[in-house]
Amino acid sequence: MATVLTIGGARFMGRFTVREFLERGDDVTLFTRGNSEIPFAESDVDHVEGDRRNEADLRAAYDAVDPDVVVDFAGFHPADVRAAVDIFADVDAYLFVSSTSAYRLSTAVPIREDETPLESCTPEQATDDSWESYGARKAECDRILFEAADDGVNAISVRPTAIYGPHDPTQRLDYWIDRVRRYDRIVVPGDEYWMPMHLGYAEDAARAITVLAEEGTPGEAYNVANREQCQFDRLIEHIATALETSVTIVRPSPRELATIDLFPKNFSLCRPFPYVVSTERLAALGWKSTPLEAGIETAVEHHLETEPDGSRHGPSRETEERLLELCAHGVRSIDGRGRDS
Incomplete structure (x- = not known):
């Protein structure tokens, strides 16, 4: 002891x-x-x-x-x-x-x-x-x-x-949970955000x-860090599955973002480069991480209990809707069981 x-x-x-x-x-x-x-x-x-x-x-x-x-x-x-x-x-x-x-x-x-x-x-x-x-x-x-x-x-x-x-005071992930929970269509910055996070x-x-x-x-x-990394689409998919809902991702290009003075970095957790960290040194001591889908499920449960919106980590819904009107490509639909539609 x-x-x-x-x-x-x-x-x-x-x-x-x-x-x-x-x-x-x-x-x-x-x-x-x-x-x-x-x-x-x-x-x-x-x-x-x-x-x-x-x-x-x-x-x-x-x-x-x-x-x-x-x-x-x-x-x-x-x-x-x-x-x-x-x-x-x-x-x-x-x-x-x-x-x-x-x-x-x-x-x-x-x-x-x-x-x-x-x-x-x-x-x-x-x-x-x-x-x-x-x-x-x-x-x-x-x-x-x-x-x-x-x-x-x-x-x-x-x-x-x-x-x-749970209890994250930054509410960085809560921004995306709130979006998936409340809206049928959401903005995830352009194709570069297929990259690992x-x-x-x-x-x-x-x-x-x-x-x-x-x-x-x-x-x-x-x-x-988690022993597994993911792409943004996969993160949104895990959130939709935990919420048992469906959502359509719309990907504005950098040019479309710029028309309303936005950049990818204005969206929570978005980085303009791959961000993957090695955890081999820690794992060698016997440490293991929780599967991402299980962690997201727990985070979503706490979100539903406390209802933070994480709004300071991304554009307002009004601004997002302006982007949705501009974008006519880069659309992907995800159902609540984690299958594309």
Whole structure:
């Protein structure tokens, strides 16, 4: 049985991770600012309140818990990790939750931990809070972590790809679930979105963290994603099957999108290049992922219970209808049993 301290952990991926540790019989304490509701019974977890960017608060949490394992969900700036690897220098495992956004944009696939270069990070980016600097900041955090590992700290980087599942605050997948649920015809940007995309399921990410807490190698990074990738059409098909509905996909060309000042990147999860990450390193430790259709089914069930629309991740329906009127080609119909019609 281990004593686990999570920095963050009350929201999305963290809540699944805490459950994984609890199911193993570990003692878990959450260190948070107290801004989010703790989704666990008081008898199951302890809670220490404080600001992770305040080193005194972070050290006080360490002193109060004396953890064997630390999982850092809330390290978003290089200074955060620099303080953490100092404070937690003697724990059995310090797992920093990084991101595949730390990798430099590349058309080479798959993205591999020991081959794909990381983003560079300027001093200005290191202290920025915008989404534009997110990948650069995570990359610099990883470099600090690797230096600490070279000095003997049991520090490991966990790099999830786009994670989906119940309780996802980003609502990236909810945009597409909402579209398929509510409308007979939807827009998916042009033919280039037959290209592969790669998601990761929240419960799989949680299991990866618990596996790495015991089996991970200090100084290494581990990608986390489904062991299978898919094309956008297949994603929509899984959603339609889970909803037991039918939908017609209409694919506007880049020129048609441009007529109303839209680009593929304006649609949730759309990338202008193949995005596939290698998970061989993690799988070699015995980790397995949930089949995509099963994960999507669970995500759809939670969507129906909570009804988020994910509208901030794509154009409005009014704009989408303007596109539907423009497009006369690139149409594919999918029925709720996953068969083309």
